[in-house]
Amino acid sequence: MESLRARLARAPALVAPGVYDGLTATLAEAAGFEALYLSGAAVAYTRLGRPDIGLTTMSEMAETLAAIRDRVALPIVIDADTGFGNALNAQRTMRTYERAGANALQVEDQSFPKRCGHLADKRLIPVAEMTGKIRAMADARESDETLIIARTDAIGVEGFEAALERAEAYVAAGADALFVEAPRSGEELRAVAARFAGRVPLMANMVEGGVTPVTSAADLGAMGYALVIFPGGIVRALARAAEDYYASLAAHGTNRPFADRMFDFADLNARIGTPEMLEAGARYDGGEG
Numbered sequence: 001m002e003s004l005r006a007r008l009a010r011a012p013a014l015v016a017p018g019v020y021d022g023l024t025a026t027l028a029e030a031a032g033f034e035a036l037y038l039s040g041a042a043v044a045y046t047r048l049g050r051p052d053i054g055l056t057t058m059s060e061m062a063e064t065l066a067a068i069r070d071r072v073a074l075p076i077v078i079d080a081d082t083g084f085g086n087a088l089n090a091q092r093t094m095r096t097y098e099r100a101g102a103n104a105l106q107v108e109d110q111s112f113p114k115r116c117g118h119l120a121d122k123r124l125i126p127v128a129e130m131t132g133k134i135r136a137m138a139d140a141r142e143s144d145e146t147l148i149i150a151r152t153d154a155i156g157v158e159g160f161e162a163a164l165e166r167a168e169a170y171v172a173a174g175a176d177a178l179f180v181e182a183p184r185s186g187e188e189l190r191a192v193a194a195r196f197a198g199r200v201p202l203m204a205n206m207v208e209g210g211v212t213p214v215t216s217a218a219d220l221g222a223m224g225y226a227l228v229i230f231p232g233g234i235v236r237a238l239a240r241a242a243e244d245y246y247a248s249l250a251a252h253g254t255n256r257p258f259a260d261r262m263f264d265f266a267d268l269n270a271r272i273g274t275p276e277m278l279e280a281g282a283r284y285d286g287g288e289g
């Protein structure tokens with residue numbers, strides 16, 4: 001199978017939709033995506049019903065990752081937030097996520113507790129601390145094929161030029177890919193690409209309603225981006241469906257008016273592989289083989 005590193009080196013840009021559990025990962029795989037993005041924001045939104053402000057723990061993310069890895073074979077890029085502490089915490093995060101099945105870890109230069117890159121009032125760690133964290137993670141990984149995606153949140157804190165300088169330092173420290181978070185315009189998206197594309201794989205983050213203009217994967221690929229994530233879109237879509245569903249059930253006391261907007265029992269079972277699993281179970285239970 002082509003490694004994630006090799007895949008990022010060629011066109012078209014790889015699109016990784018956000019997932020947060022076995023069901024979303026299974027449905028994304030069935031839709032034909034080649035890679036998944038396990039989003040910290042999506043886990044906070046769904047598991048906690050809370051914002052992406054550093055409340056989720058490394059263990060909660062690792063447990064989620066392991067469940068997804070047990071279900072799908074696709075490459076998984078996982079959000080490692082700040083590494084959950086200093087360089088030593090980041091090393092433990094690397095080892096834990098790698099064993100749980102991660103193919104790439106994204107680590108950012110915010111101080112702990114972090115917040116969503118599209119929220120205001122972020123705080124950063126010094127450049128040297130972040131470059132140390134990147135080197136520490138590289139030292140801790142079992143395989144060089146487990147990629148480190150360095151993210152800088154500096155645009156909204158120190159300005160665009162400072163963000164590019166930070167990104168340069170992170171590439172020099174050995175980052176395998178770069179994620180300049182939250183460009184504020186098409187010009188900034190293009191300027192990031194003009195500076196780094198061809199030197200290091202670039203990741204773009206599409207947050208519906210965030211500070212970056214939502215741009216198609218094809219357009220981002222043409223600019224030079226190698227990986228495009230849509231981390232929280234699935235939760236925004238499902239939250240909308242769930243709100244409508246609960247309102248309908250509360251109003252009618254039955255799901256009949258909603259039937260054409262939901263799977264029935266057999267439809268859902270088909271999507272999660274129930275017939276295949278029951279058949280496999282029966283083969284073992286029956287003592288065949």
Ligand SMILES: C[C@](O)(C(=O)O)[C@H](CC(=O)O)C(=O)O
Pocket residue numbers: 038039040041042052079115116117118205207231232
């Ligand atoms: C990429 C991100 O870190 C995530 O947790 O998925 C978030 C996305 C979001 O909040 O929707 C981010 O900080 O941009």
